[in-house]
Amino acid sequence: MCTSIIYDSNGQHYFGRNLDLEISFGEHPVITPRNYVFKYRKLPNRKATYAMIGMAIVKDNYPLYFDAANEKGLGIAGLNFDGPCHYFPESAEKENVTPFELIPYLLSQYASVDEVKDALENVNLVDINFSKKLQLSPLHWLIADKTGKSIVVESTVSGLHVYDNPVHVLTNNPEFPGQLTNLANYANISPAQPKNTVVPDADINLYSRGLGTHHLPGGMDSASRFVKVAFVRAHAPEGKDEASSITNYFHILHSVEQPKGTDEVGPNSYEYTIYSDGTNLETGTFYYTNYENNQINAIKLSNENLDSDKLIDYELLEKQHINYQN
Ligand SMILES: C[C@H](CCC(=O)NCCS(=O)(=O)O)[C@H]1CC[C@H]2[C@@H]3[C@H](O)C[C@@H]4C[C@H](O)CC[C@]4(C)[C@H]3C[C@H](O)[C@]12C
Numbered sequence: 001m002c003t004s005i006i007y008d009s010n011g012q013h014y015f016g017r018n019l020d021l022e023i024s025f026g027e028h029p030v031i032t033p034r035n036y037v038f039k040y041r042k043l044p045n046r047k048a049t050y051a052m053i054g055m056a057i058v059k060d061n062y063p064l065y066f067d068a069a070n071e072k073g074l075g076i077a078g079l080n081f082d083g084p085c086h087y088f089p090e091s092a093e094k095e096n097v098t099p100f101e102l103i104p105y106l107l108s109q110y111a112s113v114d115e116v117k118d119a120l121e122n123v124n125l126v127d128i129n130f131s132k133k134l135q136l137s138p139l140h141w142l143i144a145d146k147t148g149k150s151i152v153v154e155s156t157v158s159g160l161h162v163y164d165n166p167v168h169v170l171t172n173n174p175e176f177p178g179q180l181t182n183l184a185n186y187a188n189i190s191p192a193q194p195k196n197t198v199v200p201d202a203d204i205n206l207y208s209r210g211l212g213t214h215h216l217p218g219g220m221d222s223a224s225r226f227v228k229v230a231f232v233r234a235h236a237p238e239g240k241d242e243a244s245s246i247t248n249y250f251h252i253l254h255s256v257e258q259p260k261g262t263d264e265v266g267p268n269s270y271e272y273t274i275y276s277d278g279t280n281l282e283t284g285t286f287y288y289t290n291y292e293n294n295q296i297n298a299i300k301l302s303n304e305n306l307d308s309d310k311l312i313d314y315e316l317l318e319k320q321h322i323n324y325q326n
Contacts, residue, residue, distance in 0.1 A: 002021075006150050009244075009248060013280070016077065016287075017066075027066055028057075030058060030314070031306075032053075033051050033309065035308060038108060043095060050070040051304075052069065052071070059131070065103040066078060073281035075145070085139065090126050103141075112149075116143055120160065154175060169229045171226040174223070191213065193206055229252065229253075250276060260272040273291060276288065295317075295320070
């Protein structure tokens with residue numbers, strides 16, 4: 001499963017995700033500069049226009065992004081949506097974009113969620129695989145921008161749905177309206193200690209701090225993670241500077257991370273949080289941690305030549321650096 005959020009702090013907006021899976025594809029940070037030419041399956045080739053940075057694998061010189069953000073402060077993450085997800089045959093009336101092209105298609109041309117909403121009215125998510133080996137995966141997307149707005153995009157048998165997202169998080173199933181409805185079941189969860197209303201005239205000892213969160217779900221499943229991350233994000237304090245903001249951001253994502261051994265998906269096989277990442281949408285600084293190395297690593301989009309036409313790959317830094325003090 002996966003979790004994606006946008007978090008506001010100190011006038012900045014941070015967008016990214018946890019990638020939870022049982023195996024890594026070898027994903028790593030990749031920058032696509034402005035003059036890189038995207039070759040689309042059903043559309044004319046186009047230059048990128050806006051540079052982007054995110055986690056991807058590169059196949060045949062094509063960046064297959066898992067999540068990314070562009071230099072204008074627009075970000076997108078693809079999360080598993082197995083079951084409800086449905087892609088369509090080619091349409092004569094719409095722009096036919098394959099799901100693996102959606103992140104580059106939107107980030108290379110648009111600067112805001114409002115622009116994306118308009119563009120999506122004309123998009124058909126067409127059922128074309130990247131290759132025989134890399135077939136389409138069932139995904140839905142969280143899209144956010146530096147104004148703090150976010151939307152969820154889901155393609156199901158009833159068509160392409162674009163939902164405004166008032167809670168600014170996304171996990172996996174069920175469909176987004178179902179996740180929002182489910183929040184009502186947890187409406188009284190609070191960081192504050194509860195009042196004893198169960199037997200009002202009995203003197204009940206509130207034996208622990210944090211009893212307002214006693215019924216907060218803690219499971220690895222997508223419905224539990226949705227509630228937990230929505231709660232943690234909504235109550236997270238703002239940082240006072242960049243370091244404290246990005247530290248808070250990772251605390252939110254790590255509150256729903258999956259430690260190895262807790263989510264079995266097959267014999268001896270466990271899903272776990274392979275990496276967590278986040279981009280400051282104002283500055284284009286991309287941060288990440290991963291399972292092996294939970295130090296925060298950063299790459300600045302603006303430190304590269306963004307007028308180039310060649311992809312820029314970075315090694316994923318997976319070695320833990322323990323700070324021995326004696
Ligand atoms: C599975 C990943 C989402 C994480 C997630 O939600 N996992 C939960 C799995 S489960 O519900 O618990 O079974 C998604 C996110 C991005 C996806 C990748 C990106 O879309 C890029 C390419 C796209 C190609 O079409 C397929 C391979 C692929 C490399 C994708 C493989 C896989 O579907 C990824 C890695």
